[in-house]
Amino acid sequence: MPLLESDELRAVRAAVREICERFGHGYWRETHERGESPDALWQALSEGGFIGVNVPEEWGGGGLGMQGLITVGEELAAYGFNMLLLVVSPAINGSILARHGTTEQKERWLRGVAAGTTRIAFAITEPDAGTNSHNLRTSLRREGGKLLLKGQKTYISGVEQADQVLVVARGVNEDGSLGLPSLCIVDVDAPGFTRDRIPMPYLGPDHQWTLFFDDVEIDEDRLVGGFNGGLGPIFDGLNPERIIGAALACGGGRLALEKASAYARERQVWKTPIGAHQGVAHPLAKAKIDLDLAWLMTQKAAALYDAGAQAGEAANMAKYAAAEAGIACVDRGMQTLGGNGLSIEYGMSDLWWGARLARTAPVSAEMVLNYVAEHSLGLPKSY
Numbered sequence: 001m002p003l004l005e006s007d008e009l010r011a012v013r014a015a016v017r018e019i020c021e022r023f024g025h026g027y028w029r030e031t032h033e034r035g036e037s038p039d040a041l042w043q044a045l046s047e048g049g050f051i052g053v054n055v056p057e058e059w060g061g062g063g064l065g066m067q068g069l070i071t072v073g074e075e076l077a078a079y080g081f082n083m084l085l086l087v088v089s090p091a092i093n094g095s096i097l098a099r100h101g102t103t104e105q106k107e108r109w110l111r112g113v114a115a116g117t118t119r120i121a122f123a124i125t126e127p128d129a130g131t132n133s134h135n136l137r138t139s140l141r142r143e144g145g146k147l148l149l150k151g152q153k154t155y156i157s158g159v160e161q162a163d164q165v166l167v168v169a170r171g172v173n174e175d176g177s178l179g180l181p182s183l184c185i186v187d188v189d190a191p192g193f194t195r196d197r198i199p200m201p202y203l204g205p206d207h208q209w210t211l212f213f214d215d216v217e218i219d220e221d222r223l224v225g226g227f228n229g230g231l232g233p234i235f236d237g238l239n240p241e242r243i244i245g246a247a248l249a250c251g252g253g254r255l256a257l258e259k260a261s262a263y264a265r266e267r268q269v270w271k272t273p274i275g276a277h278q279g280v281a282h283p284l285a286k287a288k289i290d291l292d293l294a295w296l297m298t299q300k301a302a303a304l305y306d307a308g309a310q311a312g313e314a315a316n317m318a319k320y321a322a323a324e325a326g327i328a329c330v331d332r333g334m335q336t337l338g339g340n341g342l343s344i345e346y347g348m349s350d351l352w353w354g355a356r357l358a359r360t361a362p363v364s365a366e367m368v369l370n371y372v373a374e375h376s377l378g379l380p381k382s383y
Contacts (some may be wrong), residue, residue, distance in 0.1 A: 001303040008064070010070050011042045012053065019044050020079035022215050027348060028080050031205040036163045038205050041081065045072075046116025051086070054240075054332075055094050059106050061114035065306035066091075066240055070247035070298055077251025078258075081346070082354045084206040085158040087124040087362075089113055089245040092237040093166050098184070100225050100233040109164070109185065120185070121162040122237070123153040123211055131367050133168075133181065133234075138213065140182045140227070141172035149184060149192075149220040153211040155361070156230075159195055160207050162188055167213070169230040183230035185222045192216040235312070239305055241362050242315040246298040246322035249358040253291045253329035256351050260284055260333035261339070280336055287329045294321035314377055320368040324357035330355040 005013075023041055023247050032036050045051050054069035055061025062068055069091055076083055090113055097110040097141030112118025129135035138151025149169055159165060170178040185192060192214040200208050225233045261284060274280050282295050298321075301314035330351045334341030341348045373379040 001300055005071075009068065012050065012064070012068060012071050013075050015048055016045070016050055016075040017079065019048060019050075020076065020081060024078055027066070028082075028204050029202075029344075031091055034146045035258075036098060037206065037295075038083070039161070040080070042161070044086070051116035052090050052094060052114030054090055054264060055110065055114035056098055056175060059098065059114055060111045061094070061238060064182075066243050066302035067299070067306055069240075069244055070302050073244050073247040074251040074295070074298075075256070076250040077313055078254045079251075080255055080350070082204050082248055082252060083121060084204070085121075085161055085250070087241055087244050088157055089119050089162070091240040092122045093120040094261040095240040096166070096224060096233045097238040099236045102221075104221065105185075105303040112163075115149040118164070119158070119162045121156060121159045121165040121188075122241075123156045123165050124234070125153060125155050127154050127210075129153060131363060136168065136170055138167065139170040139172050139178060140169040140184060140218065142313065147184075147220065147223075148185065149213045149216040149218050151213050152243060153213075156209045156211055159209045159211065160197075164188060165211070166224070167211075168230065168234060180228040181230040181234055183222065183224040183233055184218045186213070186216060186218065190216050200274045201253050201356065202350060203353050208346070209212065232381075233330075238362070239301075239311045242319040243298060243305060243311075245314075245358060245362055246294065246301070246318040249322035249326035249355065250295045250298060252351055252355050253287070253294075253326035254331040256333035256348065256355070257291065257328075259346070259348055260329075263337050263346075274336070283332045284336065287325065287332045290321075290325040291329055294317065294318065295326040298323050313372070316363070318370045319358070319363065320365055323355075323365065326355045326358055333378075346381075 010272040049062055050072045053062035053064050053072055054066055057063035073086055092111045109118055126136055138148050140147055164187055166184050167184050169180045169182050172180045193216050194212045195209045198208040264280055265273055266272045301318040303313055303315050304311040333348050337348055340346045370382055374381050
């Protein structure tokens, strides 16, 4: 893993920044207030080749792997564009299809994911399962020569922008028991598929949804990994989810520190700018250190994943470290701005819920600590 960013990645970063500046800092909130999706930004990023930068070149992507995608994600978030669909479509689904899709599935969906013309959401979370995948109850059963999907998912991001959803279900065995996970690609307008929007605080223009599947008919060629064959593909999607989530958290933290530092250099209440006081400067300096450490772990996790090595430990650590660092950056930034930190005008408060979300999703801080305790330290399993 090189410590110096390559010329290619620096060029990617600069180009993404230029696209962001075309839209301006107000674009995210204005799009949200109009009740619209950020389609224009997505289109601009797609035309530049940045949405599918992680997808292999043979399928129309940039071939830069997760190293490329975290560069795009971090730069977007550092401008204030915390794009959740970037997490699910290219990071999760692009990775799964690239490693486990058939040639026909790659032609049908992966090329579009790489081009940004196909947007696929990802649905695994259920109301009664939490992080326990053994409690998933969404089922995929064979009946009369058909595959029928039945169940419910919740807190699913960006479905309003998606063409399809990759749904995690459990195949129904011949004895009626639920088997291993299966992955099936479902069109958003498929008969029997409905959704309800979940009211949320300001997270940007992306929405959260509860999904309902009432015997949605699934063709066999829409199963990624085959019937009951989705366990391995899931983890090849969840590790990139953690890695890109960490990158977005790092970008948000970077933006908060930039805002806070600029304010602390200019704001003067007594004889000197407030940034000269250690009570203001030291917390910001500590937040900067923790943020840079989190970004290093995010880069390591991306490098391991791209190399085909075991990336689970690093991906979980990166997600945990970046979430905590990002929250600290925003919190210290809000404190530095005082009352202005809570105002819409200064933009700091807009960063809060996105930063705080990272501690809970896509995997909670507590479950990451459980993972590290068990897999890294060899401690007894706690659940």
